[in-house]
Amino acid sequence: MANIDKLWGGRFRESTHALVEKFTESVSFDRRLALQDIRQNLAHIEALREAGVLTPEEAETLSRGLREIEEEIREGRFVFRRELEDVHMNIEAALTERIGPLAGKLHTGRSRNDQVATDFRLYLTEEVRSILELLRDLRRALVDKAEEVFGIILPGFTHLQHAQPVLFSHHLLAYYEMFSRDAERFRESLKRLAVCPLGSAALAGTPYPLDRELTARLLGFERPAPNSLDAVSDRDFALEFLFNAALTMMHLSRLSEELILWMSPEFGFIDLPDALCTGSSIMPQKKNPDVAELIRGKTGRVYGNLVALLTVMKGLPLAYNRDLQEDKEPVFDTVDTLKSCLELSVLMVEGLHPRVDRMRTAAEEGYTTATDLADYLVMKGLPFRESHHVAGRIVAYAEEKGLKLWEIPLSDFRRFSELIEEDVYEWLTVEGSVARRRTFGGTAPERVREALKRARQALEEDR
Numbered sequence: 001m002a003n004i005d006k007l008w009g010g011r012f013r014e015s016t017h018a019l020v021e022k023f024t025e026s027v028s029f030d031r032r033l034a035l036q037d038i039r040q041n042l043a044h045i046e047a048l049r050e051a052g053v054l055t056p057e058e059a060e061t062l063s064r065g066l067r068e069i070e071e072e073i074r075e076g077r078f079v080f081r082r083e084l085e086d087v088h089m090n091i092e093a094a095l096t097e098r099i100g101p102l103a104g105k106l107h108t109g110r111s112r113n114d115q116v117a118t119d120f121r122l123y124l125t126e127e128v129r130s131i132l133e134l135l136r137d138l139r140r141a142l143v144d145k146a147e148e149v150f151g152i153i154l155p156g157f158t159h160l161q162h163a164q165p166v167l168f169s170h171h172l173l174a175y176y177e178m179f180s181r182d183a184e185r186f187r188e189s190l191k192r193l194a195v196c197p198l199g200s201a202a203l204a205g206t207p208y209p210l211d212r213e214l215t216a217r218l219l220g221f222e223r224p225a226p227n228s229l230d231a232v233s234d235r236d237f238a239l240e241f242l243f244n245a246a247l248t249m250m251h252l253s254r255l256s257e258e259l260i261l262w263m264s265p266e267f268g269f270i271d272l273p274d275a276l277c278t279g280s281s282i283m284p285q286k287k288n289p290d291v292a293e294l295i296r297g298k299t300g301r302v303y304g305n306l307v308a309l310l311t312v313m314k315g316l317p318l319a320y321n322r323d324l325q326e327d328k329e330p331v332f333d334t335v336d337t338l339k340s341c342l343e344l345s346v347l348m349v350e351g352l353h354p355r356v357d358r359m360r361t362a363a364e365e366g367y368t369t370a371t372d373l374a375d376y377l378v379m380k381g382l383p384f385r386e387s388h389h390v391a392g393r394i395v396a397y398a399e400e401k402g403l404k405l406w407e408i409p410l411s412d413f414r415r416f417s418e419l420i421e422e423d424v425y426e427w428l429t430v431e432g433s434v435a436r437r438r439t440f441g442g443t444a445p446e447r448v449r450e451a452l453k454r455a456r457q458a459l460e461e462d463r
């Protein structure tokens with residue numbers, strides 16, 4: 001395309017090199033902002049009309065043209081042209097084709113710099129809202145499952161070694177907490193997204209008396225950005241989004257890792273529906289938790305996207321620099337990745353089937369009630385450090401004899417401590433162990449019931 005035809009072509013004598021055109025274009029990806037760009041154009045037209053830059057008739061013609069283009073975009077009929085560089089110039093060019101030279105007034109008092117920052121904020125606001133919906137689905141699925149499996153006990157782990165028995169519901173609600181914090185972070189980020197750059201123009205503001213409060217309000221923002229230089233070059237909102245997404249992905253990855261471990265025959269704690277697993281092209285017996293593995297794997301690219309944009313931003317002088325065009329792909333990729341990972345995690349949580357016997361057997365293995373034995377001795381008057389030592393010696397003895405703690409005869413127990421009596425046995429069952437952990441936030445059934453209730457209520461209030 002000859003430069004004379006480009007919207008910015010006036011001062012150019014030579015055509016853009018084909019490689020440069022290909023290198024600098026962004027319409028191949030920023031077309032995702034097309035509908036936001038239309039909305040933003042419509043709001044800008046209002047401000048231009050209010051400022052007396054456009055007559056009411058002109059404003060009407062421009063708006064009508066844009067609405068027709070919007071229709072074409074929605075129906076997938078709009079043809080984006082790479083030689084027009086980006087989504088903004090594609091839409092302006094289409095408007096010119098449609099209504100003629102009047103379209104040339106649209107860009108008065110505006111730059112693509114404030115334009116793209118505004119579109120991007122509008123876009124992310126919508127996506128954050130839909131991510132909040134998905135997070136809510138996931139939190140609800142965890143609460144539903146925690147209710148369904150109430151009473152099932154599995155070993156809790158530290159260092160991936162059997163530690164103490166816990167309710168499976170308690171374990172699931174730990175993830176509920178993580179995703180609730182994620183939701184809170186995304187929700188809070190909306191406040192910082194709700195700042196409107198439009199009217200900052202290229203970097204310094206504009207001589208036209210544009211009412212920035214008006215455009216901000218028309219677009220659903222809370223307020224106009226207070227500094228034009230910052231407004232066009234700030235991408236904190238995108239970085240905050242990428243960080244929030246990275247953190248959520250980390251939580252999804254941990255959940256996935258546990259599902260993978262639990263589905264291995266060594267654990268055998270759960271099964272996942274066939275519909276959520278895939279097979280091997282060579283080993284006919286295989287049923288693999290590939291969805292969980294891919295979520296774990298995709299966490300890497302989301303972290304990468306955060307680091308990519310942080311690196312783009314560092315060292316950028318004020319105000320707009322073309323480097324900023326590199327902000328979009330990491331964000332788009334993160335939005336797509338996070339949304340699909342959330343959707344699939346909901347399916348996995350809903351579909352997971354606990355293998356109660358396997359969990360139960362494992363909960364009894366590995367001397368998971370040894371702490372209770374120590375606590376028993378404390379109750380009988382021994383200082384904890386000493387009782388810890390005695391219980392440790394008993395565990396070593398039991399291990400040597402191949403006995404569970406509750407299979408040790410009382411006479412043997414008493415060789416380790418005279419304080420031990422018949423009532424020790426009720427301290428050694430996994431049910432007793434779980435039931436005694438009654439501190440707030442603990443795994444005792446009544447505490448977990450309360451936690452379920454709180455979670456339900458929070459989900460209700462979150463509507």
Ligand code: ARG
Pocket residue numbers: 026030086112113116320322324325326
């Ligand atoms: N496509 C550009 C971007 O995404 C739009 C802004 C271009 N501004 C400019 N002065 N070249 O950042």
